[in-house]
Amino acid sequence: MNAESPRGAQTVLAPGATLGILGGGQLGRMLAVAASRLGLHVHIYSPSSDCPAASVAETLSIGAFDDVEAIIDFAKTCDAVTYEFENVPAMSAKGAASVSPLRPGARALDVSQDRLVEKSFLRAQVGVDVAGFEDVGSVYDLKRAVKRLGLPCVLKTRRLGYDGKGQVIIRAAEEIDAAWNTLAPAPCILEAFIPFAREVSVVAARGLDGQIKAYPLTENVHLNHILHTSTAPAAQDDGSAAKIAAQILEHLDYVGVMGVEFFQMPDGRLIVNEIAPRVHNSGHWTQDGGCTDQFEQHVRAVAGWPLGDATPSRRVVMTNLIGDDVNAWATLAAEPGTRIHLYGKSDIRKGRKMGHVNRVIDEV
Amino acid sequence: MNAESPRGAQTVLAPGATLGILGGGQLGRMLAVAASRLGLHVHIYSPSSDCPAASVAETLSIGAFDDVEAIIDFAKTCDAVTYEFENVPAMSAKGAASVSPLRPGARALDVSQDRLVEKSFLRAQVGVDVAGFEDVGSVYDLKRAVKRLGLPCVLKTRRLGYDGKGQVIIRAAEEIDAAWNTLAPAPCILEAFIPFAREVSVVAARGLDGQIKAYPLTENVHLNHILHTSTAPAAQDDGSAAKIAAQILEHLDYVGVMGVEFFQMPDGRLIVNEIAPRVHNSGHWTQDGGCTDQFEQHVRAVAGWPLGDATPSRRVVMTNLIGDDVNAWATLAAEPGTRIHLYGKSDIRKGRKMGHVNRVIDEV
Structure with missing residues (x-):
């Protein structure tokens, strides 16, 4: 169990308060519309002024997601901060949480940003079923892991994958080197292939x-x-x-x-x-x-x-x-x-x- | 029958086009959200930067509704112009319609801005039932009109009334002078009282x-x-x-x-x-x-x-x-x-x- 950010942990936002949203894509856009409907002001933080949320949100700050100072300045204007994507850098999340309630908290980001941490958390702490997985740091690790999990299996980068990006399916032993070369040197995880219904x-x-x-x-x-x-x-x-x-x-x-x-x-x-x-x-x-x-x-x-x-x-x-x-x-x-x-x-x-x-x- | 503004009468706005909205109140706000959901850009024209629509619209122009030049400049940026309220001055509506399709057209504004014109249109042209009404330009008119329509009856300004503003009920002959003094010198209309279910x-x-x-x-x-x-x-x-x-x-x-x-x-x-x-x-x-x-x-x-x-x-x-x-x-x-x-x-x-x-x- 992890406590939420201690700052303003019980703060309730009344109509007229400002909700900050890290990220200005379509999810931020639809969140902004919903927040406005509840009478909240919306402040979007995005690297781009041309983002989907910009056209429906009251305030827009332009900045990089790893610009901790800019994110702290942004969070200072907000009564609470949330995010539309899980790849907010840990330092930025901590920065935001130091001046404003960050919801969901930084722990959710830590867990979901890294497939290895996520799967370990789900299996060991929550106790739910996940696909078999192995930590892979080298092609030697990978060969050993393929033997353990069997074929086919899926090599994935631990971080920053989405919509199939950062993953390669391995169907035969001869594909191992190519798979590794496609994703290396990013830290990877090998996952068992799940023949789902x-x-x-x-x-x-x-x-x-x-x-x-x-x-x-x-x-x-x-x-x-x-x-x-x-x-x-x-x-x-x-x-x-x-x-x-x-x-x-x-x-x-x-x-x-x-x-x-x-x-x-x-x-x-x-x-x-x-x-x-x-x-x-x-x-x-x-x-x-x-x-x-x-x-x-x-x-x-x-x-x-x-x-x-x-x-x-x-x-x-x-x-x-x-x-x-x-x-x-x-x-x-x-x-x-x-x-x-x-x-x-x-x-x-x-x-x-x-x-x-x-x-x-x-x-x- | 009145033709729509000839300019761009058949123009269809594809996603990415800009819809202009005259007025930035709650109706403009909810229109802006709906337009965004259909992929349109929204440009609001409002006398106030602090209006409800400002916080959910992409672009805001500040100007008075009778500033015809400003409204023409605004309309030039729009692929079509609409409005959230019926009291857009006729000159401004004509100005907007001269550079962009105005929808609904200026005729709808003419008719709905003036209770006398509206009731005459509804009765004479559309042929539907309206409350009895009389044009009232003086207290003498009013007295004559009360005799024709009977008591009780309702004196209303011809223009700019809303939410009960600009109207007085007359229940007895002794109330006629006071009613007139409340609304004069605005041109008025006297309407028969309708004992509706x-x-x-x-x-x-x-x-x-x-x-x-x-x-x-x-x-x-x-x-x-x-x-x-x-x-x-x-x-x-x-x-x-x-x-x-x-x-x-x-x-x-x-x-x-x-x-x-x-x-x-x-x-x-x-x-x-x-x-x-x-x-x-x-x-x-x-x-x-x-x-x-x-x-x-x-x-x-x-x-x-x-x-x-x-x-x-x-x-x-x-x-x-x-x-x-x-x-x-x-x-x-x-x-x-x-x-x-x-x-x-x-x-x-x-x-x-x-x-x-x-x-x-x-x-x-």
């Missing part, structure tokens, strides 16, 4: 008062390692995933929304793949599910407000608009029951998340 | 292609002349109100969302009270009704997009938070099913609209 996730929130609310299980389909669709509530939810998410939140003394991704085995067993200490792409469906959306839920949590309703009244399929997909906006706009959410990004690039649509398919 | 409204949209979609009938309760609650879908809707709204939209060759307020008589007859060529307070419930909300609907219309779904899946009661009401935010935040929408206004003043809540009471 489906990928699911849970987005759950924990309030400042310790209350936990989980959204229903969500089934996810990835294409080219990027989330393609999320459907919720998913079929066959026995509540296990929400229980695991709650354990993780408790162990981190967490405040805010977290995304927990699972592999589900053919026998139903859940293996935690990774956690994200933030609002999560697989929770975007909540915006049109007839419940409090994950962005407002996160703001409520980090502002010290009671959590909102996490029980949807509608079944929704969220589909990401990746790259050129967004050019179909006129067709999508004409579809009944399809809700469009665009991120205001001017450059369409391959693999870039440009927006998403939520399609209401059913009442729950 | 209830107040209802319809928010309806007309697209650039002429398509019309009306939200269900909404029942409204006013307190101290300010809207207190709106409940939708209202009971006993035979579709007449939506038909009347559609006629009005057609007659104005209207593009955008309009609010039409009615008095409903004990026998069910509908009398049009007034029209508002903009998103309307009695349409705020749409934000949580499970359909396209009125703000997105207005943006879709003025951007030339197909209209969204106007059929709600849930019954909602909207309650305005007036003045001190907003201090109950913590209690409201803890109510299940209550959605909070605050406007970011720093000064709480008596009678000031600070926010609203939508309470979902039922599936439809």
Whole structure:
């Protein structure tokens, strides 16, 4: 158990207070809108003035994420600070937390930034199933690890991977050297390949008062390692995933929304793949599910407000608009029951998340 | 029938285009959020930098509404211009329309700015029922008009009245002079008092292609002349109100969302009270009704997009938070099913609209 930052640990943000958000991407953008709706002022910290959140937030500070002094200056203007991504450098997080309540706390960042630390934490401290894994610092480590975990297996950088970046699948012994050369010299982790039946996730929130609310299980389909669709509530939810998410939140003394991704085995067993200490792409469906959306839920949590309703009244399929997909906006706009959410990004690039649509398919 | 501004009459705004909004109050704020969600840039024109829309919009121009040159400069940066209130001066509307498509068009402003013009238009051109009315330019006119319409009756300024401002009820002949002295020398209109059974409204949209979609009938309760609650879908809707709204939209060759307020008589007859060529307070419930909300609907219309779904899946009661009401935010935040929408206004003043809540009471 880790205490939250001692500074302002119980601070509640009333309407008129300022919430700081580290990061100005689409998650920061949607958080900013939710915070404004609750009467909060929003101050975004981003390396770029052209970021998606800039156009909907009241105040923008431009700075690098490793510029600790700039982040402290930013945090001084905020009644609480949160973040939209898990790769906030530890020194910057500590700097922010030294002058303003940082929610979720720095411990959540420590754990989720490093796949090795994350998997060790999940297995040893929370006691949940994760894929077999081995620390890999050299090609010799890697060869030994492949023998232990078997083929196929997946070599991943410990830090900074996302959307399939920083990982290589190894299917045969002859691929080991090439895999290593692709990722070295970054510290790596080798993970056993999981022959899952489906990928699911849970987005759950924990309030400042310790209350936990989980959204229903969500089934996810990835294409080219990027989330393609999320459907919720998913079929066959026995509540296990929400229980695991709650354990993780408790162990981190967490405040805010977290995304927990699972592999589900053919026998139903859940293996935690990774956690994200933030609002999560697989929770975007909540915006049109007839419940409090994950962005407002996160703001409520980090502002010290009671959590909102996490029980949807509608079944929704969220589909990401990746790259050129967004050019179909006129067709999508004409579809009944399809809700469009665009991120205001001017450059369409391959693999870039440009927006998403939520399609209401059913009442729950 | 009036043609829309000839300039760019058929212009469609793709994501990345800029929508200008005249006015930066809460309606402009919620329009700005909706436009951003559709990937549009938003440029607000407001007399005050401290306005509710400023904190959620990308660009803000400060200027007076009668500064025609400033409004033309503003409109030049926009691919289309709309407004959040009906009192845009005619010269300013013409100025904006000379450089950018103005939607809804100037005719809607002309009609709705002046109660006398509005009632004459509704009765003579659209052919719908309105309260009896007389043009009043002097206390002599007023006395004659009272004789014609009978007591009680309501003296109103022709222009700039809202939330009960600019109107006096006359219950007895002895009150005529005092009523006149309260409002003179403003040009006035005397209206017959309507002993209505209830107040209802319809928010309806007309697209650039002429398509019309009306939200269900909404029942409204006013307190101290300010809207207190709106409940939708209202009971006993035979579709007449939506038909009347559609006629009005057609007659104005209207593009955008309009609010039409009615008095409903004990026998069910509908009398049009007034029209508002903009998103309307009695349409705020749409934000949580499970359909396209009125703000997105207005943006879709003025951007030339197909209209969204106007059929709600849930019954909602909207309650305005007036003045001190907003201090109950913590209690409201803890109510299940209550959605909070605050406007970011720093000064709480008596009678000031600070926010609203939508309470979902039922599936439809």
